[in-house]
Amino acid sequence: MSLDLPRTEPRPDHPATDEVRRRLEHARITRLAQLKALDDAGPGPDDPLTSHQKEAIQRALKEIDDAVARLDRGTYGICQGCAKPVPPERLEILPHTRHCVTCQRRAA
Template sequence: MSLDAPRTESRPERVTAHEARQRLEHARSTRLTQLHALDEAERTADPLVAAQKAALERVLKEIDAAVTRVDDGTYGICRGCAKPVPAERLEILPYTRYCVACQRSAA
């Protein structure tokens, strides 16, 4: 298949709760593995390792918040504009709270 060929398969507009939970659990598992590896590797007070650990802990909190949104039915709805977050964005960043436009304006 050529890279220039248009994509014919359609993606669903919304992510199902089951798909969201699977993606979030995968993201959580990956981050916990990374955090565990940093814990085992940390033998000195390396500021870079500390920053990486803090970033992973922030993402884990975001993942937990996303699971809560799945439970209450607000997962996939942008917190900025209240429009659906595109499924492609949720596939890449399953714990996001914002669509791309609102994320840019929040940053």
């Protein structure tokens, strides 16, 4: 069950939606470039390290896409663990995060 709740009023400390979209798109483009680099220079799909790196990048891409969906729904920046606002500093560092630091520690 998701605690992805709609916001009823804008957060003044929340970055502008366009800025967030740009950050997420930059993160997405970076991950896609990393995948391409692994495909172009990697020793092959049977290499466990390359395979692990590709899986991690694909998970990050999914998280980025999920963050864009939350942005579209108006729930971006709300922790899915406790339903409280994620601090803007955390969102700046990790724009696709879905949890505050406390809830992320619990989930790990």
